[in-house]
Amino acid sequence: MRVLYHFPVHAGCRRVRLALAEKGVACELQTEQVWQRREGFLRMNPAGEVPVLVEQDGAIVPGSGVITEYLEEAYPDPTLLPGGPLDRAEARRLATWFAWKFHREVTENLADEKIFTRFMRTRQPDSMVIRAGHANVHYHLDYIAWLYERRNWLAGPDLSIADLTAAAELSCLDYLGDVPWDEHPGAKDWYARIKSRPSMRALISDTLPGLPPQAGYADLDF
Amino acid sequence: MRVLYHFPVHAGCRRVRLALAEKGVACELQTEQVWQRREGFLRMNPAGEVPVLVEQDGAIVPGSGVITEYLEEAYPDPTLLPGGPLDRAEARRLATWFAWKFHREVTENLADEKIFTRFMRTRQPDSMVIRAGHANVHYHLDYIAWLYERRNWLAGPDLSIADLTAAAELSCLDYLGDVPWDEHPGAKDWYARIKSRPSMRALISDTLPGLPPQAGYADLDF
Structure with missing residues (x-):
């Protein structure tokens, strides 16, 4: 059987789980606790990070x-990079925006700071870092609303890796109750739509030991 | 004419310049001085970063x-992602390694710290940051030597985006004389081979005002 080495409320892993489910x-x-730096895992991915996909024939994709x-090439139907090269570039631009820019400005400061300091037991979460995450989230939610007002999905007429990447990041914050949905109704409309997709179900049943999700996390009507 | 908005000794821009030249x-x-946050540039790329490619018909790819x-899809010949989906995944894995892991651990600490603090005039370069960059570069050079001992190019039998991405990062450090080539003969062999390609020529004639390259920067026999 195909295996994904992952960690439950981890944005990059969730992006891959959504792509697998959509396809x-x-x-x-x-579950891989990367901070234990398990030798067998480091041999699969010298970068020491999740996610890592191991195919049925043993092929490793980290x-x-x-x-x-890789999934787009090996399992092209349904596509998550629809359209021609420029449409695909727009979907990749937004996926990069959320996986790197949003991640660095928001997810690292909120979800990673609260969750990974806890599990790695290195130190207490830093309240200044958390405050920066709360300050940064607004303009990103405005950007989602702006895109969603003009397009059917974030990158264009069809669902793409842009939507899945944004949903993966936001779902980690939403687990902790750190998304100010009520101040951003446009972004909330988009998230409600993607949250109702079957691919989101597995994420919504994730729980972290000792750190349960906020009350509305699993509700489709939040 | 097609235009690339770039900055001279910038690793991400160099990666694209190499890909354009190889193809x-x-x-x-x-040249775009991103720290000026020019409005016309921010309209092209809301992330405010170089490189940005503008095609002859005005299409924007940031x-x-x-x-x-995008270049691989729009101009597939010669390919920089040779082979099947798993070979392409290996080339992308290593490109990501150099563009993100090497960049964060080494290039940001050395080239970005020395060059961008100078041009942005925000502060003096931080000697602790520079020291961390010098400490981190060794295991990456060992990794290049390890890969190159086992393969014809970094990701496999053919030149790929992995080689171009590694060369783009290292060429920025090499401009400053920050690569300890003599301690890493295996990595040096690989770099000498890629440095002799015509695509590297344009990079080698880059200069930054007030910050000339180190003496051996343009030499093929370094």
């Missing part, structure tokens, strides 16, 4: 961006 | 990773 590619999940491009 | 796609260069994928 109907079955996959077993194996990294969320690399895996999503 | 024989002619392109005019326009970001080094997005542009290299």
Whole structure:
């Protein structure tokens, strides 16, 4: 069986889980605590990071961006990079925006700061970092609303890796109750639509030991 | 004419310049000082970063990773992602390694710290940051030597985006004389081979005002 080494409320892993589910590619999940630097895992991915996909024949594909491009080539139907080269570039631009810019400005400061300091037991979460994450999230939600007002999905007429990447990042914050949905109704409309897709179901049943999700996390009507 | 908005000794821009040159796609260069946050530039790329490619028909493609994928689709011959989906995943894995991991651990600490603090006039370069860059570069050079001992190019039998991305990062450090080549003969062999390609010529004639390259920068026999 195909295996994805992952960690439950981890944005890059969630992006891949959404892509697998949208494409109907079955996959077993194996939780990897990367901070233990397990030797067998480092041999699979010298970068020491989740996610890592191991195919049924043992082929190894590491990294969320690399895996999503691989899935698109190996399992092209349905596509998550619809259209021609420029449409695909726009979907990749927004996926990069959320996976790198949003991640660095928001997700790292909120979800990673609260979750990984806890599990790695290195130190207490830093309240200045958390405050920066809360300050930065607004303009990104405005950007989602702006895009969604003009297009059917974030990158164009069809669902793409841009939507899945944004949903993966936001779902980690939403687990913690850190998305000010009520101040951003346009972004909330887009998220409600993607949250109702079957691919989101598995994410919504994730739980972290000792750190349960906020009350509205699993509700489609939030 | 096609235009690439770039900055001279900038790794992401160099990766795209190498890909354009390897594919024989002619392109005019326009230097953009991103820290000025020019309005016309922000309209092209809301992320406010170089590189940005503008095609002859006005189509805009921003970001080094997005542009290299776009070039591969729009100008597939010669390919920089040779082989099947798994070979392409390996080339993308290593491109990501150099563009993100090497960049964050080494290039940001050395080239960006020395060059961009100077041009942005924000502060003096931080000697602790520079020291971290010098400490981190060794294991990456060992990794290049390890790969190159086992393969014809970094990702496999053929030149790929992995080689161009590694060369783009290292060429910025090499401009400053910050690569300890003599301690890493295996990595030096690989770099000497890629440095002799015609695509590297334009990079080698880059200069930054007030910050000339180190003496051996342009020499093929370094």
